[in-house]
Amino acid sequence: MMGHGPVGVEALPYLMRVPAAPGSCAGSLVERDRFEWRLGEPGDPAALIEQFLAAHGLPVGDLARPGGAGHHDDGPCGAALFVSAAAGAVLVAAPPGAPNPAVAVPDVAVIVYGHGRPPAPAPSGPVDWWRGPWQPSWTAQQHAAAVDAARAAIARGDIYQVNVVGHAAAPYRGDPLPVLARLGGLPGARYGGTIAGAGxxxxxxxxxxxxxxxxGRLVTRPIKGTRPATPAGRTELLASTKERAEHIMIVDLERNDLARVARTGSVRVDDLYAVRRWCDLWQAESTVSASPADGLGLADLLRALCPGGSVTGAPKLSALRHIAALEPVGRGAAMGALGWVGPGRLDLGLTIRTAAADGDRLHVWAGGGITWGSDPAAEVAEARAKAAPLRTLLT
Known part of the structure; x- marks a missing residue:
């Protein structure tokens, strides 16, 4: 994978779709500046993100004040923002976990975009692309053993729930960006798109x-609970006491996270345990919202919400310590935050169903929430089902 200088829409032979970017600007986004940060580098990543965006004129210092309904053609359109799960752990003083297997991927990336001439259409011709076999970072037996270890921690009272995530990598040759861009077309991909950098x-x-x-409302939509997208699967998900209890536990966690940065008494659950479809899976989703506290800046918001409760567990700090001990490789690009920050607009997705490429390998991650009632074999199968659509497209 080649990388020379800023990688933006101008440098690509096709139109890059940035997750959650304004659709009306998709054909004219041009990279203006970027900031990247990696574990071990100095500084507080949340503060550095806010400072960088503010320096480009983006209103992130007080999210309770309207930032404007739009932007001017000669100013920044907004910025793509990525925060890894490891960076999120650092923000709450938790262990960041095992090393990132996608070594070139930063832990923070902020890419500021302005408006410019759309890129030229990609020339037609044969695609030089090859992908080798997937190699998991652990076996199904090791994954199941991690689930058993998580259940033992729950039995001891260390945690109530924890998310356990696996990883697989495959060698490749060619340009991975057009292949990764296919993921954005999957049904239900609310945050479909790509970002890229040098390597x-x-x-x-x-x-x-x-x-x-x-x-004027902060909104989070935790997803927890999965079944095959069949009529029987939907009925089973709606009737599952185990899935509902796990889901409500995470809703309560998200309510508490939002309450830390919200006006007193403004947190509410707008929708509880609604069943939505993603590819070939039913998933349970709730909506929790709150009014931002006066003076709430982006840095404090990231510290309160990252990493997301639905991919950590409860209590969050204890769950993060167990995650660091249980998972053999880091979460890399997965289980973090990715989306858009702009005038009057903030929209960050949780990087589940996410893949990454470094210099010579593709990477995918998938997992699930573990409770005392979890069956190890079923948890392994669920992670495999979540990863399957991504693996299929990355061919």
Whole structure:
């Protein structure tokens, strides 16, 4: 994968779709500046993100004040923002976990876009692309053993729930960006799109909202609970006591996270345990919202919400410590935040159903929430089902 200088729409032979970017600007986005940060580098990543965006004139210092309904052609349109799960753990003083297997992917990427001439259409011709076999970072037996270890921690009272995530990588040759871009076309990919840098790229098909600011309300939509997208699967998901209890536990966690940055008494559950479809799966989703506290800046919002509760567990800090001990490789591009920050617009998705490319390998991650009632074999099968649509498209 080649990378020389800023990688933006201008540098690509096709139109890059940035997750959650304004659709009306999709044909004219041009990279103006970027900031990247990796574990071990100095500084507080949340503060650095806010400072960088503010320096480009984006209103992120007080999210309770309207930032304007739009933008001017000669100013910034907005910025793509990626925060890894490891960076999120750092923000709450938790262990960041095992090393990132996609070594070139940063832990923070902020790409500021302005408006310019759309890129030239890609020339037609044969596609030089090859992908080798997937190699998991652990076996099904090791994954199941991690589920058993998580259940033992729950039995001891260390945690109530924890998310356990697996990883697989495959070698490739060719340009990974057009392949990663296919993920954005998956049904239910609310945060479908790609971002890229020197030697790395991320493709997202996430259906889950980590945090959105709309009409003066902060909104999060945690997803927890999965079944095959069949009539029987939907009925089973709606009737499952285990899935509903796990889901409500995460809704309560998200309510508490939002309450830390919300006006007193403004947090509410707008929709509880609604069943939505993503590809060949039913998933349970709730909507929790709140009014931002006066003076709430983006940095404090990221510290409160990252990493997302539906991919960590409860209590969050204890769950993160167990995740660091249980997972053999880092979460890389997955289980973090990716989306758009602009005038009057904040919309970040949780990077589930997400893949990444570094210099010579593609990477995918998938997992699920573990409770005392979890069956290890079923959890392994669920993670495989979540990863299957991504693996199929990355061919």
């Amino acid at each position: 790395w790229a991320i493709g997202c098909a996430s259906p889950e909202t980590l945090i959105e600011l709309v009409d």
